Amino acid sequence: MTTTTKPAxxxxxxxxxxxxxxxxxxxxxxxxxxxxxxxxxxxxxxxxGFPIIMILIFAAIFSxxxxxxxxxxxxxxxxxxxxxxxxxxxxxxxxxxxxxxDRGVLKRYRGTPMPKWVWFAGKVIMVVAIGVAxxxxxxxxxxxxxxxxxxxxxxxxxxxxxxxxxxxxxCTLCGIAISSLARTARSGSAVVTPVALVLQFISGVFFVxxxxxxxxxxxxxxxxxxxxxxxLRSVFLPESFGAQExxxxxxxxxxxxxxxxxxxxxxxLCLTTFRWTTKRDG
Amino acid sequence: MDDELAISVRGLxxxxxxxxxxxGVDLAVHRGEVFALLGPNGAGKTTTVEILxxxxxxxxxxxxxxxxxxxxAFGSRLRGSQARSSRTPRHPARDWRSRVGIVLQxxxxxxxxxxxxxxxxxxxxxxxxxxxxxxxxxxxxxxKAKARTHTLSGGQKRRLDVALGIIGRPELLFLDEPTxxxxxxxxxxxxxxxxxxxAAGTTIVLTTHYxxxxxxxxxxxxxxxxxxxxxxxPPNRLGNRQEALATVSWxxxxxxxxxxQSATPTGLVAELAARFGGEVPGLTVTRPTxxxxxLKMIGHR
Numbered sequence: 175m176t177t178t179t180k181p182a183x184x185x186x187x188x189x190x191x192x193x194x195x196x197x198x199x200x201x202x203x204x205x206x207x208x209x210x211x212x213x214x215x216x217x218x219x220x221x222x223g224f225p226i227i228m229i230l231i232f233a234a235i236f237s238x239x240x241x242x243x244x245x246x247x248x249x250x251x252x253x254x255x256x257x258x259x260x261x262x263x264x265x266x267x268x269x270x271x272x273x274x275x276d277r278g279v280l281k282r283y284r285g286t287p288m289p290k291w292v293w294f295a296g297k298v299i300m301v302v303a304i305g306v307a308x309x310x311x312x313x314x315x316x317x318x319x320x321x322x323x324x325x326x327x328x329x330x331x332x333x334x335x336x337x338x339x340x341x342x343x344x345c346t347l348c349g350i351a352i353s354s355l356a357r358t359a360r361s362g363s364a365v366v367t368p369v370a371l372v373l374q375f376i377s378g379v380f381f382v383x384x385x386x387x388x389x390x391x392x393x394x395x396x397x398x399x400x401x402x403x404x405x406l407r408s409v410f411l412p413e414s415f416g417a418q419e420x421x422x423x424x425x426x427x428x429x430x431x432x433x434x435x436x437x438x439x440x441x442x443l444c445l446t447t448f449r450w451t452t453k454r455d456g
Numbered sequence: 457m458d459d460e461l462a463i464s465v466r467g468l469x470x471x472x473x474x475x476x477x478x479x480g481v482d483l484a485v486h487r488g489e490v491f492a493l494l495g496p497n498g499a500g501k502t503t504t505v506e507i508l509x510x511x512x513x514x515x516x517x518x519x520x521x522x523x524x525x526x527x528x529a530f531g532s533r534l535r536g537s538q539a540r541s542s543r544t545p546r547h548p549a550r551d552w553r554s555r556v557g558i559v560l561q562x563x564x565x566x567x568x569x570x571x572x573x574x575x576x577x578x579x580x581x582x583x584x585x586x587x588x589x590x591x592x593x594x595x596x597x598x599x600k601a602k603a604r605t606h607t608l609s610g611g612q613k614r615r616l617d618v619a620l621g622i623i624g625r626p627e628l629l630f631l632d633e634p635t636x637x638x639x640x641x642x643x644x645x646x647x648x649x650x651x652x653x654x655a656a657g658t659t660i661v662l663t664t665h666y667x668x669x670x671x672x673x674x675x676x677x678x679x680x681x682x683x684x685x686x687x688x689x690p691p692n693r694l695g696n697r698q699e700a701l702a703t704v705s706w707x708x709x710x711x712x713x714x715x716x717q718s719a720t721p722t723g724l725v726a727e728l729a730a731r732f733g734g735e736v737p738g739l740t741v742t743r744p745t746x747x748x749x750x751l752k753m754i755g756h757r
């Protein structure tokens with residue numbers, strides 16, 4: 175042997191030895207999640223269709239005014255927009271993550287060099303994309319059929335924006351956190367659905383909040399959905415309706431505070447309890 | 457010396473509560489080698505391999521995989537004994553992950569995505585990834601590239617697992633019971649694929665409870681039972697198989713089957729031939745099969 179040789183490593187002629195950048199990885203992951211979501215018919219029907227079906231039913235049953243110039247339908251639609259945001263984030267993740275964990279999809283990702291955060295980013299991108307589409311659809315139906323007025327000022331759009339973003343963030347983090355409570359693929363929906371349903375009843379979605387017993391109002395005030403509904407009412411209902419709220423105004427400061435607090439709680443729960451594998455495989 | 461080792465394990469222990477799964481395993485796997493961990497269910501194969509893959513924390517022992525401690529993978533904190541190892545290699549992060557391919561025992565299904573989509577997506581995680589279409593073809597899923605993964609058969613799903621294991625062109629590939637549930641033809645094809653990868657220089661560690669698989673593929677076999685490695689040897693030397701006495705049996709004129717152990721079976725047969733004046737009725741000469749040796753080793757006599 176006269177030449178210096180390196181150990182015979184497998185060589186491929188056209189190997190692009192470049193790693194994708196962080197942004198590209200996150201976008202690919204988001205695209206994959208959205209594709210998976212759109213291809214699973216149950217998720218699409220449940221997430222996108224459910225709020226619209228509920229609006230059609232409730233609007234047909236109740237048509238009275240709850241305050242001067244405010245119909246029950248408007249009140250209910252506002253609640254359904256908040257519910258829709260919660261469904262797409264909290265319920266969607268709380269039901270699907272246990273399924274993926276049980277199937278070993280998460281374990282498989284952990285065996286690759288993919289940075290952990292990319293997987294979470296993919297989920298967030300999916301939630302945001304589906305959330306925007308779903309809200310736009312709801313608004314279109316509400317404007318076309320039930321005379322809902324879109325926000326007339328930049329300020330109201332801004333409120334709409336931050337309430338939605340904070341609400342979705344809190345619900346996404348809580349959805350990821352609660353996914354660790356489910357022990358099997360099937361139990362995800364059993365854990366999440368009752369929580370979401372009870373919150374809808376006590377947070378002023380189906381019933382006007384101030385008509386609820388006060389203890390129920392107190393309980394609801396601990397959770398994010400009540401504050402998301404209240405924040406959105408400040409956007410879609412007349413200014414004067416603020417006086418009808420439990421605090422005598424829309425209390426936007428408190429809305430921001432409670433939602434931000436839930437973001438922190440959700441984040442801490444995620445960081446401390448998230449599991450990539452099921453109990454039985456360690 | 458260490459550079460030639462892809463994997464080196466000393467005194468590995470792992471218990472789940474009172475149940476000791478791995479009770480002091482020592483292993484050395486050379487670069488470029490095909491190493492089979494053979495053992496009955498519950499012997500500690502998967503626990504051992506998952507520790508090497510960085511999925512599980514060990515209780516004690518020294519482990520080095522491609523020069524890094526897999527217990528440090530993903531930056532998880534180490535407790536006590538592990539952290540104390542003074543020769544702990546550098547932190548295995550993404551670079552280490554991209555050099556190791558993993559085919560887990562269970563399949564992680566992607567349901568609504570197609571084979572091509574999944575393989576192509578995973579190729580994005582590796583800096584030197586192979587061409588996804590080529591890999592799909594190589595594992596024999598070319599005709600199924602556009603099929604949704606949930607429509608694949610068990611054997612086809614396993615091929616997809618392998619495709620995802622090799623898409624990053626790993627230096628070291630772990631295969632945990634890769635052919636369980638395969639029909640004989642699919643297993644032969646799969647073996648060819650493994651031989652291909654080995655020929656290209658990939659170090660392969662596979663666990664199996666099929667003896668013929670270990671014999672067909674492995675350069676060396678480690679027999680593991682009750683959490684301990686009882687022997688490591690090339691398949692044809694396992695349990696001193698080559699030196700084992702041959703068993704000669706024949707039928708006596710009364711019709712009784714007679715058996716004798718012999719180090720010189722040829723001589724014995726010549727003697728029998730002389731005694732019978734030609735053909736020896738019912739003559740067989742056998743040496744212990746790998747299965748005989750293995751069953752003896754794991755305690756079934």
